[in-house]
Amino acid sequence: MTPDISIASSRQRTRRLAHRVALLAAAALLACAASAAAAPNPATNITPGPLPRACTNAPQSARCIAGVMTVLDRARAVIGLGPYNVPTDFAALPGADQLLILSNLDRIAYGLTPISGLVPALNTVAASGVSADTDPDPSAALSAVASFSWVSNWAGDYPNAPEAYYAWMYYDGWSGRQTSNLDCTSATASGCWGHRQDVLAFSDPGIVSMGAYVGRDAHGQVGYAMTLVWTPSSTWTNYTYTWVSAQADGAGTRGRHAAGKRRPQIVVTARVS
Numbered sequence: 001m002t003p004d005i006s007i008a009s010s011r012q013r014t015r016r017l018a019h020r021v022a023l024l025a026a027a028a029l030l031a032c033a034a035s036a037a038a039a040p041n042p043a044t045n046i047t048p049g050p051l052p053r054a055c056t057n058a059p060q061s062a063r064c065i066a067g068v069m070t071v072l073d074r075a076r077a078v079i080g081l082g083p084y085n086v087p088t089d090f091a092a093l094p095g096a097d098q099l100l101i102l103s104n105l106d107r108i109a110y111g112l113t114p115i116s117g118l119v120p121a122l123n124t125v126a127a128s129g130v131s132a133d134t135d136p137d138p139s140a141a142l143s144a145v146a147s148f149s150w151v152s153n154w155a156g157d158y159p160n161a162p163e164a165y166y167a168w169m170y171y172d173g174w175s176g177r178q179t180s181n182l183d184c185t186s187a188t189a190s191g192c193w194g195h196r197q198d199v200l201a202f203s204d205p206g207i208v209s210m211g212a213y214v215g216r217d218a219h220g221q222v223g224y225a226m227t228l229v230w231t232p233s234s235t236w237t238n239y240t241y242t243w244v245s246a247q248a249d250g251a252g253t254r255g256r257h258a259a260g261k262r263r264p265q266i267v268v269t270a271r272v273s
Contacts, residue, residue: 039110039200041193046075046170059159065091068162072102075170081109087250095161095214096123097241099226101251102165103199103210104243108252112203115210115228117239122211122227129154129225130215136227138211145236151198152227161214164224168195202230209237 052067069090073083084105090098096118104114121141129136135152142148158164167180172195174187183191202208212226247253 039106039112039196041173041196042075042079042170045173045175046078048166048171049074055159059163060091062091065160065162068160068166072162072166072170075166085250085252087246089249095224096126096212097246098161099165099212099214099224100210100241100243101246102162103226103228104246105252106169107200107208110200112200113206113208114243115208116234117209117242117245119209119211119229119237120240121237122209122229123213123240124211126211126213126225126227127215129227130213130223131217133217133221133223136211136225138227138229142229142236145231147232149202149230150227151201153195153198153225155195155224156217157221158224159222161224168199170196172196198228199226201228204230206230206232207234209234209239 048071051071052063054061055064055067058064069084069086076083084102086101086105087093090101093101100115100118107114122138125136125138125141129152133154133156135154137152138150142150153168155164155167158167172181172184173179173192174184174189181192181195183189183194185191207230209229209231210226211229212224214222214224216222243251
C-alpha cells in the first residue's frame with residue numbers, strides 16, 4: 001500500500017480488550033452478535049485522504065478537527081451513510097465528549113441504543129487505561145452492579161480524538177505489513193474490526209454508559225481509551241456529560257463542523273493503528 005494515509009503514524013497502535021461479562025453471559029453474546037449483523041464491517045480498510053496543513057502543528061485546532069471530520073464523512077459515505085452531524089463547537093469539546101458524540105452518531109445510524117453519557121467512575125477507569133497503555137477494565141468499578149456487560153478500546157499517540165476514532169471504525173482490519181490493529185494478526189483473525197464492533201456493541205434493551213479519557217502515559221505519549229458498559233437500568237450511576245446535553249448542543253441535527261476557510265492540504269505519510 002502506498003504510504004499516503006494522513007491518520008496516525010507508524011508508532012501508533014490500537015488494542016481491544018475482549019468482552020468480559022458478569023452474569024447474563026448468553027444475553028450479552030447474543031447482543032454482540034445482533035450488533036455485528038446490524039452494523040457490518042467495511043469490506044476493507046478505508047484509506048483516509050490528506051488533512052489540512054493545520055494538522056501538522058495544531059492538531060487540536062478547529063481547522064484540523066474539521067479536516068478530520070471531512071475524512072470521517074468520506075469514510076461514512078463509502079459504507080452508505082450520511083455525514084456526522086456534530087455540534088458547531090465540536091472542536092472545542094474535550095476529547096472524551098467527542099468520542100461519545102461520534103460513537104452515538106454511529107450507534108444511532110445502525111439502530112442501536114445510544115450511550116446515555118459519561119460516567120465519572122468509568123472515566124477514571126479509562127484514565128488508568130491510558131496511563132498503562134492498555135484497554136481499561138471496569139470490572140472493579142462495577143462490583144456493586146448485579147448485572148452488566150462491557151467492552152473496552154485503547155489507542156496510542158494519535159494527535160486528536162477523532163483520528164483515534166477513525167482508526168477504531170474505519171482502519172481496523174487487515175492490511176498486511178500496514179496493519180496497525182494489534183489484534184488483527186491475519187486477514188481472518190477474530191481481532192480484526194474488534195474496535196469497531198466494541199463501539200457498536202449491545203443491542204439488547206437496557207442502558208449503555210461510557211467511560212472515556214484522553215491524556216498522556218508515563219512516557220508522555222498521548223493515549224485514548226473508552227469503555228462501554230451495558231446494564232439493565234441507569235440507577236447505578238450519574239453522568240458528567242450526557243447525550244441529551246450533546247443533542248441540545250446540536251449533535252445529530254446541525255451537521256456543521258467547527259471550521260474556518262479551508263487551506264491547501266498536504267499528505268502526511270502515516271498509517272492508522
